[in-house]
Amino acid sequence: MNIFVLTGAGVSAESGLGTFRDTGGIWAKFDPMQLATPEGFASDPRAVHAFYNLRRRNMIEAEPNEAHRALARLGRDLEAAGGRLFLCTQNIDDLHERAGASPVVHMHGELLKIRCEACGHVTQWPSDLTVETPCPACARAGGMRPHVVWFGEMPLHMEEIGDALMAADLFVAIGTSGSVYPAAGFVAEARAAGIPTCEINLEPADNARLFDTGRYGPASEVVPAWVE
Ligand code: BJW
Secondary structure (H helix, E strand, O other), X not given: OEEEEEEOOHHHHOOOOOOOOOOOOHHHHOOHHHHOOHHHHHHOXXXXXXXXXXXXXXXXXXXXXXXXHHHHHHHHHHHXXXXXXXXXXXXXXXXXXXXXXXXXXXXXXXXXXXXXXXXXXXXXXXXOOOOOOEOOOOOOEOOEEEEEOOOOOOOXXXXXXXXXXXXXXXXXXXXXXXOOOOHHHHHHHHHHOOOOEEEXXXXXXXXXXXXXXXXXXXXXXXXXXXXX
């Protein structure tokens, strides 16, 4: 059995990392157009660095929860049975990896990586990033940015994701509002290909009607129950 799982911010909510669009979420406190667009970064890189430095520190202090651990178990169990879990996350945190999942495909990038806008070099970066940080490859300063996907930018690994989706026997979306494309469109693509679809969420998302089935409640309870 091949299962494609798409996770969103809801899977990390019980680890203490904020979601984006819930009441009191990240976009209620911060303006996405200033902090999560290339234009926002060009006009005020210091503000963007401060936002991601804060989130990087929060992430390093956070711990994986039972939902992350259950998905890591599911991956091992499927592999032992000759199948595969394709774990695709919109999250930039590393909680799936720290729970033992491997591989994890980060379609919106990773908070622990930075990228040079001049030469494209990507490097691990566990500490604060500033406008003065030089590129470890080309030594230029001023062009390092978080290796994350902002609005208007192309998400990562799309070819691999498309192939895995079409090879899946089941598509499951966990803890995502289904409001950001192209991830929000995966359920329709799966349906069109005749693949069964399931939503796991605190409550039905805006696109819940597109799923064949739904399981609702906190991810740390519903995901382990679904995996067992
Ligand atoms: C729980 C829970 C618990 C709570 N247990 N559950 C088609 C139509 C319309 C617009 C577009 C379109 N195609 C593209 C666009 C534009 C845009 C877009 O989608 N805009 C929409 C807002 C309308 N998309 C893009 O720009 C994307 N790029 C693109 O399409 O490129 C194409 C292109 C073509 C040619 C040239 C160039 C480009 C890129 C999108 C990048 C998104 N980036 C962000 C920031 C990443 C870095 C960072 O983290 O700062 O990604 S925005 C933010 O939203 C982040 C998330 O990954 C993403 C999704 O959010 P998510 O995970 O769904 O979180 P929430 O908060 O929305 O939902 C949480 C859910 O959890 C809720 O449902 C809760 O109920 C639930 N929950 N607690 C279980 N305990």
